[in-house]
Amino acid sequence: MPTRHRQPWLHDLAITVRGNVTALSGEDGQLLPGTAHGLYVDDERVLSGLRVTVGGDEPSLVAGEARAGRAQFLSSARDLGNPGADPTVEVRRSRELVEAGLVETIRVVSRAATTVSSVLRVELEADGADMATVKAGQVDQPPLAPSVDGARVLLEAPRHRVTVEAGASPRVEAGAAVYEHPFDLPPGDSLELVVRVGTTRRTESALDADPGLDAVTWDDVVVEADDPRLAPLVAESMADLRHLLLRDPLDRADVFAAAGTPWYLTLFGRDSIWAARLMLPFGTELAAGTLRSLARRQGTKDDPDSAEQPGKIAHEVRRTAYGAAGHALQLPPLYYGTVDATALWVCLLVDAWRWGLPEDEVRALLPNLDAALDWLTGPGRPDTDGLLKYIDTTGHGLANQGWKDSGDSMRMRDGRIADAPIALVEAQAYAVEALAGAADLLEALGADDAGRWAGQAQDVAARVRDRFWVEDDQGRYLAMALDGSGAPVDGVGSNMGHVLGTGAVTADEAALVAQRLTSPGLLDRFGVRTMSTDTGGFNPIGYHTGSIWTHDTAIAAVGLSREGFGDLAGTLAQALVGSGTAFDRRWPELYSGLPVIESPAPYPASCRPQAWSAASVGALVTTALGLRADVPNGELVVRPPATPPFGSLRVRGLRWGATSFSVVVDRDGGVHVEGLPDSVSVVVTA
Template sequence: MLDDASSPTPQAVTVAASTAAHRLQPLLHDLVSTVRAPTVALSGGDGQIRPAGVQGVFHADSRALSQATLTIDGREPEAVGHAPQGPGATRFVTLARWLGDPVPDPTVRIERFRQVTPGGMEERVEIVSSASVPVAAVVSLELGCDFAPIEVVKSGGDTVEAAAERTAPGEISWTSGGVRVVVTGTGARAEFAEYARTGFLRWPVELAPRGRVTLSWRVEVRDPQAVVTAPDRPAEWAEGEGAPRVVAADHRLSRLFEQSMDDLRSLRLAETATPGDTFLGAGVPWFLTLFGRDSIWAARMLLPLGTELAMGTLRTLARRQGTRIDPGSGEAPGKIMHELRRHEFAVEGNGLHLPAAYYGTIDATPLWISLLHDAWRWGAPATEIAALLPHLEAALGWLGGHADPDGDGFIEYVDTSGKGLANQGWKDSGDALRFHDGRQAQPPIALVEVQGYAHQAARQGADLLEAFGRPGAARWREHASALAERFRARFWVDGPRGRFPALALDRDKRPVDALTSNIGHLLGTGLLTEAEEAGIADLLVSPEMAGGFGLRTMSADAGGFSPLSYHCGSIWAHDTAIVVAGLARAGFATHAATLAEGLLVAGETFGYRLPELFGGDDRSALGRPVPYPAACRPQAWSAAAAVTVVHAALGLYPDVPEGRMLLRPLAGAPLGAVSAHGLRVAGTEVSASVDREGEAVVTGLPGGISTERARTSRP
């Protein structure tokens, strides 16, 4: 019997079935995001929102528009370029080369100016002709809506278009479950496809020679069920006069700071019930909501710009601090939550089912304590700090109790529900924790950086208790001291370049011996001696760790290394920045500058909007970082990384309660001369600069604060 070449082989059928069952997360790296939280538009570089992947207008974890495709006489314009135009705004430039004069140069140009606002989007379409003849055409905008939850989109799940409704002239709407989406086109005619569930706005246009016409349309989302909203007050680092600005000899740093500030303004959120307390949504599009760890780290990194964001973040999380034991959500008394959604976050195909309020994080609680402490040092009002002290005591209680379920003296986690996150540190992907030979570690897991966070939190919590006349300071200092002794006895391992702390202890209390970026988070926590910090600093800038554009999450010589893995070889901007900050404060100027320079290259590559992460390929591979295709962009702590690099260069470390400002700029000014204006200490605007010789100056400090200069280098 002859083979039928047109029929698939059994192997091909198996592969096809497997592919259909294995849904793929949509890629993001080539999309353009325009955001004003809690609303974001994701489109192609031509401005088109196509019914594919993660493109669309999203609002508070739900897709409001799944399509907004512009055509002229039934043809899509050709893309030329696009650029951000400030917070929540993007301009797209396209061409209609089939219109106008029959010459090589294009004579009809279309610009789409997109402005996203909380709960909506407006777009102005300008058609400009430089042709010598009149131009007549019909402009159409095809629109669709599927109300797809963000977790369905993230998992590549199937969605169904909702039926468009006829409402008013020039208006199309959709309704589902109390959410209503309304699109209005000024001067447009609304039409509806008989064969589909989409609607159209149409404008007939006529342009005189060298004429122009402007069209406009808008979408409004009415969503009473949203759990997050826009804050009801501007940021203390809002736009305009007095806004933070940076002037640097290296213009990449200035431009990265400027774009990052625009992104940070766009990511500001509040809970619907308390719009006065601001926090940062973690990232676009998957995490545009409250995330304990991410929101805390971003607020902590932005303290040089003021304490208002920090206090809003602290209060928001304190209101949701755990009060009971709930294995399903991970809640425990005193614990700080991980993430907040409008409903259960169930990712199709991987068994992940997170309740709307989920507490599966091991590090948010000690980081909350450290943010409270650092905000106090930067001059947050004492009355606001005092109001949170009961929550501090509850968080310390968790640290000394439920955080250590087996009583071995280390903080550890395990997902007992079977439906939550398998890994609950910042490297929370399922395969993030690996031994040097590539084997995966099994839970319960005691992460290395979390022991550092816990040590620092215990000491800082003690400082707060003592300063505000509350009992318990001695207990928590003893707790920190005992943890440091246990850590030194159990975590350190030998490697080709010397000793270093292991990534974690696994369920059998074996050190997970891969060299990773996690150990950089120990700098400044007090868990290390000066000699240990020096050894770690050298390891962090070794070719295996710093051979890319920033700090790799895992050493390139580890068995589990992959440059495009989520946590096993990629580079995260915030991770690199946290380590830069630790190195800078410890006096390792050259080390800090090596990693910071990688971020500046990455910033330039990605249009000064640093993504969540990017590839950890060696610099020699392409000469520029490779995008991680599903990375969020913008992302709060990636944008905040620019502020951290500026802060590290300047070296301002205030202790407002003690009336001191320590100055420790990077020795030798390895990032060049830098000046910053619009910084804030105790609510007062200050300016700081470091010249090309490394001399630092700060002006505008509040009365009663004296400056002292620290030694700027370490042996």
């Protein structure tokens, strides 16, 4: 029987990340060959094994914790020390990711009554596997041959040169580098060993991006709330997001959020844009860097193989071509297979302008804005119906090119998978918001043709109202999409939540969306399901067929708030805080809302941390405060829910352009704003 490769599960791994470096290990800290474990740099596994034994045995885990850039593990060498149940010989591992590598401190501490004699052994391996191969489940790659240079171990991976130092002189055994440290520890004594792993790039790639965690000004963000879960969730999520930031190698002054580790630790149009957009209340640096990084790679020609078209914003930028041997998905390093990133890029530019992105930086991006608008009203609409739609014509690209990009995500109510080309409802809504927002921006900057784009926005909104509404025994709702024949894809999905607040629906229609979005079929206690329980093919742990995505619920919450449904938005915000707390303040990419002993269940292969999940704390703040900024016109709107979702709330470190300010909402809904210039008009609405 042929070997069956399965995508590795991640939910029980300790995951740390620092820019382009990520480490995956067991919960006990061990990196074991033949698994997905490893130290990865630039999507290449530069270390596939880092195994620690004491006296020939692996220590037994007591406790471990992985956070942004660091992890710690406490284990016990149970066969050493005093007899009995009490552990008396501790093995502590402290892991820190550093520039292009790792520093791991291993400490053996004896609490035994007599001297403990044994051997601390560290075994290291590397296989140079690329991330796509590991993700495809082809984890058992042949090891690279190590060489020894004095106290150092040297390894040559395909794209990196790896150096390891761990004290005493190493040797090579069966393809692994081995360090051994015999010890005799009197009572209360300890032994410490530091393992240093460094890498240098041997070759250039399409995205040699380095960490950018110091490029944003979030240090003064402080959240205080009656709900004790909120503040630590915000702090941990912002720390994770910082550690996902990368510098654009085409201009290192600009940073963007890598989509998520380990599978998507790179620039993704849609994901990076949403992360930057959700974090705008805390400053425009991330938005500016994301806008410019994507603008530098904006499409300029027609290339069916990469799905490039003039004006189109890229879907993803990989270091090398992406795809595992034997798999249908094979993508070039720069791939444009996305129907929504172009509109979302425009929305980010408009929102950043409203949150205070300097005018000269906005004007510098106007040529890219013009090109994006031309794509939205030209090549992005391949048919005469005036709708954005997609189809993969290559056979090796993404079958679905919205955010629900799995092959089975677009379903009819009876469970049938829709045929392409697909016109997503949220893609049309993004276009409405982008075109209308661009009209406002261009008019403010003195452009002559701003009215043209406003008219285009109205036209697309009319098409949404005419084509996407369907009905069942619960009433009218928005279909997820139209299929290749123009028929509604009438499965009940969370897509409709992205339409709220875009201007694509009327107030009465928004009320229908809000009602269906928060109905029992879609709203779970931990968030909004991607697909309703009564749609054929529902699976609470399916990638896009019933699971809950953190950012999806966050976007719906912001949309509800914008449409005036503050209390419903607060309900979604509370659900997210509940799930974030259940996942130890580190939201995964997605999860199942069906509880396991009152907690949501993880999606086993989910990235963690994920940029737009971590950035969802921005949505929590936006929703709880009801924030809308308009720096060019000097107006801040604060519209908190009638029932404060977190009790009294104070948020410091919000940004009005370059100015830091605070907003306080008390238990009764009273609003106090501090730190804004006197020229700013603060509008408080109920």
